[in-house]
Amino acid sequence: MKFLINSKFPVLAGMVLVMALFSCEEELTTIGEGVISGDPFTTGKIEYPVFAFNKKIQAVQTNRLPIYQLGVFNDPVYGKTVASITTQVNLASRNPIFGTYSQDVEDNSGTDDNASTTLENETVTEVFLYIPYLTKSATVRDSDGDGVDDEFEKEEFILDVTNDTDGDGLSNIEEKILGTDPLNTDTDGDGINDFDDDDTIANTFARKVDLDSIYGDTTEGFNIKVERSTFFLRDLDPNTNFQEAQEYFSNQQFSPEFVAEVFFDGEVAFSDEEILFFKEDDPDTEDVDESKEVDVRLAPGIRVQLDPVIANAFFQENILDKEGQSELLSLTNFRDFFRGIHFSIPDDILILFDLTQARIDINYEYNVVNTNSTFDDTSDDTIEIEESIYQLRFLIGGGVSAIGGNAVNTLINDPYSPEIASNLDTGENASKIYLKGGAGSVIQINLFDENNGEEIINEIKANNWIINEANLVFYVDSDALGTGENVVEPPRLYLYNAENNNPLYNVATETSDSNTSLGLFKNYDGLIEKSSDGKGEKYSVRITDHINNLIVRDSTNATLRLTLTSNIGLVNASDAMFNDLQEANNSIPVMSIINPMGTVLFGSGTQSASNESKRLKLVIHYTEAN
Numbered sequence: 176m177k178f179l180i181n182s183k184f185p186v187l188a189g190m191v192l193v194m195a196l197f198s199c200e201e202e203l204t205t206i207g208e209g210v211i212s213g214d215p216f217t218t219g220k221i222e223y224p225v226f227a228f229n230k231k232i233q234a235v236q237t238n239r240l241p242i243y244q245l246g247v248f249n250d251p252v253y254g255k256t257v258a259s260i261t262t263q264v265n266l267a268s269r270n271p272i273f274g275t276y277s278q279d280v281e282d283n284s285g286t287d288d289n290a291s292t293t294l295e296n297e298t299v300t301e302v303f304l305y306i307p308y309l310t311k312s313a314t315v316r317d318s319d320g321d322g323v324d325d326e327f328e329k330e331e332f333i334l335d336v337t338n339d340t341d342g343d344g345l346s347n348i349e350e351k352i353l354g355t356d357p358l359n360t361d362t363d364g365d366g367i368n369d370f371d372d373d374d375t376i377a378n379t380f381a382r383k384v385d386l387d388s389i390y391g392d393t394t395e396g397f398n399i400k401v402e403r404s405t406f407f408l409r410d411l412d413p414n415t416n417f418q419e420a421q422e423y424f425s426n427q428q429f430s431p432e433f434v435a436e437v438f439f440d441g442e443v444a445f446s447d448e449e450i451l452f453f454k455e456d457d458p459d460t461e462d463v464d465e466s467k468e469v470d471v472r473l474a475p476g477i478r479v480q481l482d483p484v485i486a487n488a489f490f491q492e493n494i495l496d497k498e499g500q501s502e503l504l505s506l507t508n509f510r511d512f513f514r515g516i517h518f519s520i521p522d523d524i525l526i527l528f529d530l531t532q533a534r535i536d537i538n539y540e541y542n543v544v545n546t547n548s549t550f551d552d553t554s555d556d557t558i559e560i561e562e563s564i565y566q567l568r569f570l571i572g573g574g575v576s577a578i579g580g581n582a583v584n585t586l587i588n589d590p591y592s593p594e595i596a597s598n599l600d601t602g603e604n605a606s607k608i609y610l611k612g613g614a615g616s617v618i619q620i621n622l623f624d625e626n627n628g629e630e631i632i633n634e635i636k637a638n639n640w641i642i643n644e645a646n647l648v649f650y651v652d653s654d655a656l657g658t659g660e661n662v663v664e665p666p667r668l669y670l671y672n673a674e675n676n677n678p679l680y681n682v683a684t685e686t687s688d689s690n691t692s693l694g695l696f697k698n699y700d701g702l703i704e705k706s707s708d709g710k711g712e713k714y715s716v717r718i719t720d721h722i723n724n725l726i727v728r729d730s731t732n733a734t735l736r737l738t739l740t741s742n743i744g745l746v747n748a749s750d751a752m753f754n755d756l757q758e759a760n761n762s763i764p765v766m767s768i769i770n771p772m773g774t775v776l777f778g779s780g781t782q783s784a785s786n787e788s789k790r791l792k793l794v795i796h797y798t799e800a801n
Contacts, residue, residue, distance in 0.1 A: 216798050223631060223793040225647065227608055227654075227737075227778045228619040231599040234426040235768045236749040237584035237615045240406070241573065242309070242527050242741070244584055244613070246397070246520035248390055248771045251657050254589035254612050256771060259519040261404050261429040262530060262569045262582035263510050270504050273297045273565060274541035278499030288576065290553050290565040295541040297495045300562075302486040304401060304439065306533040307476035308526065311385040344370035354378040376467050381448040384475050390663060390771065391524030396444040398522055399477065404515035406433035408581040425586040425614040425768075434517050438481040447475050460661070464508060474532075481535075490537050492642055494565070516569070517580075525771055530582055531573030552676045580658070586614045600754045606780035607652060608791070610737065612665070612770030613753075617763055618737035619673065620647075622793055627732040634728050640797040645722040649737075650789035651703075655775035664711040665739045665772040666693055668701045669764060670718065673736035676748040676762060679721040692742040701743065711774070722795065738767035739774075 244258035274295035276284075284292035337345045343360035345353070354377025355362040355369045363375045386393075406429050411417040450473040455464040494511060497503050502512040516535075520526070545557045571579040590596070595609050601615060604625070608618050623631040635642075649668065656662050671678050680699035687695045693702060699717055706712040724730035748762040779791040 178422060186585065192236045211579065216800055218796070218798050220794065220796050223309035223623055223795065225779045225791050225793050226621040227780075227791055228602065228621075229599045229605050229609050230617050230619055231754045232614050232616055232763070233752040234424040235763065236422050236766060237425045237586065238423040238581055239420070239570075239578050239751075240582075240584060240765065241529070241578070241745075242388075242769045242770055243530055244525060244586065244769065244771055245518055245528055246391070246525040247523050248525040249329045249523055249661060250611070250771075250773050251662055252655065252775060253591060253595070253609075253615065253773045256525075256526065256589070256613060257475050257585075257587045258584045258771075259430065259517065260530070261406060261408070261515060261517045261526075261585065262431075262581060263408050263515045263580045264513050264535070265506060265568045265571055265580050266503065266509050267566050267568060269506060271498070271565065273495050273498050273539065274561075274563065275543060290546055290550055290556060291544050293528050293544050293558065293615045294540055294601050295543070297498070297539050297541040299487045299491040299495060299537060299539050301483065301538040302438075302481040303478060303536040303538070304481055304533075305473065305478045305526050306530075307474040308384075308389065309387045309529060310474065311387040337403075343368050356380040363698055377449075379467060381451050382472075383447050384449065386447050386475065389524070391522075393445045393524075396442045397520055398442050399439065399479070400437065400519045400521070401439040401479075402430070402434040402517045402519075403436045403438065403482065404429060404433055404517040407514050408583065408753075409510060410510075410581055410633075420461050421581070421659050423581075423583040424750075425584060426752075427583065428585055428587070429583070430517055430519065436485050438486045438489070438516075439479055441479070443479060444479050448472060449475060450478055490535075493675045494537060494567075495539060503507050523630060527769065529573065530570040531568075531578065533569050536569040536664065537567065539563060588614060604780040605778035606782060607655065608649070608776040608778045609773075610665075610668075610735075610739065610776060611773035612739040614768075615773060617767070620670065620735040620737055622732060622735070627734060629732065632725055632732060635797075638799060640726070642719060642723050642726060642795060642797055644717065644796040645719045646794050647716045647718060647791065648794065649714045649716070649776045649791060651713060651777040652777055653710050653712075656711075660708075663772055664703060664776055665770065666703050667740055667743060668714045668716060668737060669740035669743055669767065670701065670716045670735055670737050671746070671764070674731075674733045676746065676764070678743075678746050679716075679718050679745075681720040681736070684720065692744070695742075695744045699743070701740075714776075736763070739770045739772060740764060740765055740766040741770045742766050 243260050245260055246258055248256045248258070250256070274279075274281075275294055276295065280287075280292055281294050284294060339345065340347055340357050341360050344357065345355045350357040350369070353369075353375070355375055359380065360368055361372070362369055362380050363372070365372065365374070366372075369375060391397075408423070409421040410418050412421040440462050451469055452471040452473075454465040454468045454470040456464055493502075502508055540560050540562050542558050543561045544555075545559050547555045547557070549555055569580060570582055592601070598605060598607060599608060605618075609616055610618055621627050647670065651664070656664070669678075678699075680696050682696075685696045685698050688697060689695075701714055701716045703711045704713050704715065721730075725732055743766070745764075745766050746766045749765050749768060751761055751763045753761060777786060777789040777791060782790045
């Protein structure tokens with residue numbers, strides 16, 4: 176190139192020369208040998224040291240979380256974690272009206288000129304708690320909503336008319352057309368086989384949903400306890416002159432000191448089916464039985480009737496009877512008056528919930544005046560009973576909106592084994608990495624040397640290397656995890672800048688194959704790679720952009736931190752309490768806090784000869800100009 180650039184030939188002569196060069200391959204080769212000799216670039220791979228330090232977490236901030244844990248999680252390595260929830264209760268609206276008229280109108284019904292007003296005498300009949308389970312996707316397994324699982328609408332099922340999954344005499348394709356359940360011989364439960372039943376209303380059966388984030392045996396039921404909380408959860412911190420949000424941490428326990436009435440204490444059965452509510456039959460339509468038509472579909476979840484004596488009396492006295500009074504005039508008044516609810520599950524099952532979708536339904540009845548269409552003549556007026564539902568919510572908002580209200584997740588861990596405890600906060604480069612979500616542990620990572628020095632970075636700069644790829648590979652210590660059925664390995668690790676909580680990936684250069692938590696940012700990776708026996712083998716984290724920032728853009732070689740993550744796309748952090756009070760940044764990602772799992776990885780410290788190849792190291796692939 177230099178030969179042509181420095182040429183003094185006229186343009187036309189230069190074009191003739193170029194044509195001559197390309198007219199004879201042998202001449203082109205000869206000239207090329209005289210300009211550039213050997214390969215212009217060299218590619219290589221080099222390994223650099225990494226220093227990993229196990230850091231114990233005393234407690235994490237657990238109020239205003241997007242997801243809450245409830246129950247008992249038994250980890251074969253880290254032991255038991257017991258999770259309970261204490262939450263505020265929120266009115267659906269300020270100063271609610273129960274029945275048709277406000278309490279003020281009711282109180283004046285005897286002297287006003289309105290024949291329709293009366294003392295409504297609102298009375299609680301039933302109180303239900305509903306907490307939906309998390310699902311693996313936003314849709315049920317019936318994506319087209321026709322009542323038939325997608326599994327039974329695959330081509331092989333549709334084309335083969337002999338496929339009859341439930342054996343009721345109707346093929347799956349016939350059941351799809353009729354709107355009956357291909358997994359149930361009697362869809363409407365009237366005792367008549369679907370093949371012989373001509374009265375089954377199409378698509379009125381409960382659809383199945385893929386449940387998510389449930390750890391334990393789902394073939395058995397579990398017990399849940401629901402108690403009234405007497406603890407006042409403040410929204411604002413008085414220590415900041417009420418300018419900042421109040422923080423509550425995972426080690427704060429509310430039971431038994433701050434609980435009162437027990438609203439429910441009993442067993443709940445698991446189900447992955449929707450909860451259906453049917454319409455009431457209209458006596459005026461003799462040819463149609465509306466009671467067979469679905470009115471409301473609820474996602475699978477916990478739905479229990481609270482104690483009909485204790486709960487009915489409490490919600491009568493403290494909700495319906497307070498209509499128009501100061502306790503219900505504002506959310507602030509109400510939160511101070513009705514402190515909240517405390518949930519606990521004593522069994523070996525852990526369930527993650529979105530509390531913004533949970534609620535308490537107060538079913539009540541009240542009096543209404545039937546004027547029999549003679550508004551001016553009260554002699555034929557009758558008092559009739561109407562039914563209604565008032566809903567109390569726990570948290571509000573969520574999704575793209577800010578979470579309103581306050582709830583705290585208490586997470587109590589069993590003491591770690593002596594082996595694990597003796598390897599936390601030692602200040603030594605770890606041979607084994609002990610990583611646990613929630614109020615567990617995190618790993619401090621320093622690249623190149625123990626103090627994040629600049630010497631190696633300056634050497635790379637002097638070599639003029641182009642960094643093609645840089646990876647940290649964390650190998651799983653499968654022997655430490657064991658082989659039991661209760662070994663649950665975290666599907667993804669998250670490495671980030673510990674000094675500012677920024678992620679190391681570059682969203683602009685990332686690729687994703689889906690908008691799910693494990694489908695995002697495949698370049699960065701961090702996903703578990705399993706061996707042929709189904710056990711975790713390693714996690715690879717690609718930090719090419721981060722290394723290039725150090726080499727090309729003179730970024731600071733900051734300390735990194737390794738955690739688990741339930742969704743790598745969400746990087747918000749909450750405060751944490753570390754054993755080492757000198758931590759520069761006392762916060763960890765929220766998606767690590769809601770993750771109950773743990774793992775053991777090989778570190779960068781001394782390894783046995785058989786495990787030397789699994790030592791943690793930084794592997795850089797580079798190109799160098801000769």
